[in-house]
Amino acid sequence: MKQSKLLIPTMRENPNDAEAKNLQLLLRAGFIRQVSGGVYAYLPLAMRVLKKMSKIIEEEFEKIGAVEIQMPTLLPLPLLEKSNLDDYDGKAYNLKDRNGKEFVLGSVYEGLISELIGDEISSYKRLPLTLFQTTTKYRNDKRSRLGLFRSHEFILSDAYSFHATTNSLNEMYQAYQKAFNRIFERLGVKVKSLLGDSQINGQTDVLEYMVLSESGDKIGCFSDESDYAADLQAATSAFTSKKSHEPHKEMSKVVFDECKTLAQAAEDLDIPLQKTIKIRFYIAGSQPVLVLVRADQKVNELKVKKMLQVQELKVADETQAEQYFNSPLDSIGPVGVSEDCKIYADLQVQDLANALTGGNEVNTYLKNVNPDDDFPIEQYADLRLVKEGDISPDNKGTLQLKKGIEVGRMIKVGTYFSERLKTAVLDENGQHIPIQMGYYELGISRLLAMVVEQNSEQKGINWPAEIAPFDLHIVQTNMDDENQTVLTNQVEEMMMEAGYQVLVDDRQERGGVKFADADLIGCPVRITVGNKADEGVVGIKFKQTQATIEVKQEELVSTLSILMSSES
Structure with a gap:
């Protein structure tokens, strides 16, 4: 093909507003052009690469029995609401047709495809079935960043498998893992797999695929001595109790003349931050709960959702703080709490003695507070975000935190959608059983960007042979x-x-x-x-x-x- 007949507008210098390495190189080499922030036109060279990438994914998916479909871009809003999906809320482009009917511009398809399968398949004999599509999806982020890593529209291959049994789902889940590994190898990109968190259901198994990058917006936790790897939200660490044997003192109230944070109060009282209890007030479903962690730690809300087995966990506001505690939100404490509000605490809290915490009054704190003695704990559990240097949960090495970009994920969704959409099949005994589902996605435009970042030098891109333009x-x-x-x-x-x-x-x-x-x-x-x-x-x-x-x-x-x- 003659270069004079192609549109390849190369550039000698990096554009001033292109900070991400992938964006700089793809713009300079004439593969893409930015139409607006987070929106890009793919020029002839990029299209040749994208088609080759999509072909590789199609070949590997078809090897494990997946068949291609194409779902619509306009998704009815009522169906998403019926699916009880939070993912589209606030991140989707909402629009209405001329009759006032509400739609969402293609973002999530799990509910739509689940309903399609429920309408068309009635017997377990038609399962397992796995479908995939390659399409453009849309994300209404407040701002785009990192070039193709975080854009308003992005190219994605998403696959869905449907099963009558958990064993069948597990087999397909493993098959997709092997397919993903073959795809990454053929694309020439180095990817790490790690335990992930689910935005669909906190109880499901999730596997994320991350490419390490200092410009990444995700954090992965990796043991320096074992294969343990997990997304920061899903990561755990080994817990060794270091219970204080300090004699319990009498609880006392401390009132300050001015507003002070818990950390400031601890400093004024010469109390180590590790001996203070931070309170987080949530509404879990419809129930008020308090979550306690040491003040030098952070609450992991995913772990709280999993422990409570709830879909919705919202941070309480000032109005709710006044309603339940007659106290400002930043003064809430665990002592004297109504039985209607359950208290849950991180494992580290049970080791504390004579701690400092909120006093349920303005500018007031309580000294010498002892869990279980001065307030009841409904349950102790691992409820905190891990930190650099924590012991790996397998007790092999310590955790290292590294930035990265998520380029794929797979989720054992199970019966989440079939239960909400009332989709079922008849089993061999003629009984209705909910359909099990698996979800598998690969971000093609993200992978394009990451191939560029991993295979390039100052003068330009070094395309792997199988996907070179x-x-x-x-x-x-x-x-x-x-x-x-x-x-x-x-x-x-x-x-x-x-x-x-x-x-x-x-x-x-x-x-x-x-x-x-x-x-x-x-x-x-x-x-x-x-x-x-x-x-x-x-x-x-x-x-x-x-x-x-x-x-x-x-x-x-x-x-x-x-x-x-x-x-x-």
């Missing part, structure tokens, strides 16, 4: 040299007959400009037709290793076959 980039250095033109055309024809995808730089540009653009674009091999064209000699350069060699025209196909095999 072209296999070979032929550069004719002088378009006015007839010998070069004849040899270029012959080499192009030879390479295409040999099965290579070829891009030919036929532009009236200086050789230096063409070489710089070739480096930016990043095809695996560059073939230079230059000063030795009259001798039938061309130069070969491998982008990844920068290795170069000169060969005769007649030896080009065989030499390239050998060298490309050794390079890969």
